[in-house]
Amino acid sequence: MTDRHSSLHSAIESRTAQIGVIGLGYVGLPLVRTFVQAGFRCIGFDLDSRKVAKLAAGESYIGHLPDSWIKEMVSAGKFAATSDMSRLAEADAILICVPTPLTDSRDPDLSYVENTARQIAKSLRPGQLIVLESTTYPGTTRQIVLPILEAAGLKLGSDFFLAYSPEREDPGNPNFSTQRIPKVVGGADPLSGELANLLYSQAVVQTVPVENCEIAEACKILENVYRAVNIAMVNELKILFDRLNIDIWSVIAAAKTKPFGFQPFYPGPGLGGHCIPIDPFYLSWLARKHESPARFIELAGEINWEMPRYVVQKVSDALNDAAKPLRGSRVGILGVAYKKDVDDPRESPAFRIIEMLEDRGVVITYHDPHVPVLPKMRHYRVPDLQSSALTPEWLAAQDAVLIVTDHTAVDYSLVVKHSAVVIDTRNAARGTNVRRA
Incomplete structure (x- = not known):
């Protein structure tokens, strides 16, 4: 266990860690609400300036998320939205909720994930936890995201931490909001998995830790293929x-x-x-x-x-x-x-x-x-x-x-x-x- 691991562990437990969420759509914005309700401060990142402007004005663009909640969180200083990716350095934990569509030939299009990882790498600092939530194929976190982050000169497990936790959002479902859905969590290494599991356990009803990020990635694919x-x-x-x-x-x-x-x-x-x-x-x-x-x-x-x-x-x-x-x-x-x-x-x-x-x-x-x-x-x-x-x-x-x-x-x-x-x-x-x- 490193000093950086211990410091982030303490910040998560005390809920003084600041959470950054990249992608403020149907997955990212409910995730922000979940962590704010759990007592964390959040920064939301989105390249769509129209979304950022609406959130700053206390307006929602998602039907099942009311304006009143956004106004309350923004005015209380618990949530801020921005398109300035340099502010990623302010977050202790960064959660990636960007699209993973298909190309015209129906092959995986990971350009959003790759570009986001490059943005994080530009401001990556020691002691940060990165979690990919976007649905993808097994191996993406370790084979695609990790090399981009390590190219910044920091090392997994000692300088920064990386995990995968698949989103399970069901828009409009009144019985299962984000905080009421069990969260599968798998780390790229044991320390990363432990920190990611601790983070989500503060905000959701139940976490389901698995041995590594590949199992977590395959879990989401299995659910939807089924x-x-x-x-x-x-x-x-x-x-x-x-x-x-x-x-x-x-x-x-x-x-x-x-x-x-x-x-x-x-x-x-x-x-x-x-x-x-x-x-x-x-x-x-x-x-x-x-x-x-x-x-x-x-x-x-x-x-x-x-x-x-x-x-x-x-x-x-x-x-x-x-x-x-x-x-x-x-x-x-x-x-x-x-x-x-x-x-x-x-x-x-x-x-x-x-x-x-x-x-x-x-x-x-x-x-x-x-x-x-x-x-x-x-x-x-x-x-x-x-x-x-x-x-x-x-x-x-x-x-x-x-x-x-x-x-x-x-x-x-x-x-x-x-x-x-x-x-x-x-x-x-x-x-x-x-x-x-």
Whole structure:
């Protein structure tokens, strides 16, 4: 144990250590709140000056985080947001919560992680703990982040400390906020793991220390691949049962009455969010790199990736049954967020569906009570649209209404009553006579 380890250990225990969080999005900002509520002072770092300005003004840009909390923390001096990365030296622990997307060829894009590590290395000082939270493939922390940090001339375990702790954020889930979700923690060396475990134990309900950062990285991948594979299975069954004229929603409802050996997963228009659509491709990429087949994972990814195309075909079929061509028809999209009751559009299948429909000559409008304006997306051409009011007149003006996200605030009886055709990918209009994609 070094003097730097002892000093940081004491600062964490006394909660005098200052926490820096890089990336103030749907993962980073709730993490800030968790540590502030635990009694720590936090600095938030983000290159988006608009986010920094909003936070400085006490305004939230995430639906489930109220303005009142931000105003209170900022005015009390417990939280400050900045785009000045030189201030990283002020933090005793730095938590990295930056995106890990895919390239156009669906390979891992670690540019955000690498650039962030370089920014940290510029101001890295003895006695700091660095923790990567961004979802990634096993080996990233040790093989990518560590060499960048050590290039600054400091040594792991004696000068600075490094660990991995995967985020498990579930935006909009009222039962599991950040502080109520167990935190898996793995260090690049034993001292780093001990310090990271101590840090999170001050702020969350439970920590789960594991032997090293690779196990922690693989843990997050396993969690999300598990979900992706099971969703792919029900999506494939949805297509099969549709041809057999069997309602899969009724099948799942019956199956989940079994009190053991079955967990329900549900079909949908495609995967969305920051993890499940991406993580399987990270693992399959790693498998190819090590000349190990990952056919099961790749097949699941292919099935889920093709669901928007299946939905578009269902829209075409429904319009055809109404004696209308796809080209020139007006289709109203209900819900563009990636999951119900949140304002998070990341990787939402709605954007691929919109692009595919527009490519076929469809006139698109949309309604989403949580997403007032369609945001620009990395991989999709997004029309310049604002959310339409959910009125009988808007519904009646559409040749078809496509339910992509099943927000609770939507009156689905109103939708069914005033729409010529409804294609329901979420079973939101259950109990009504609608075509389900």
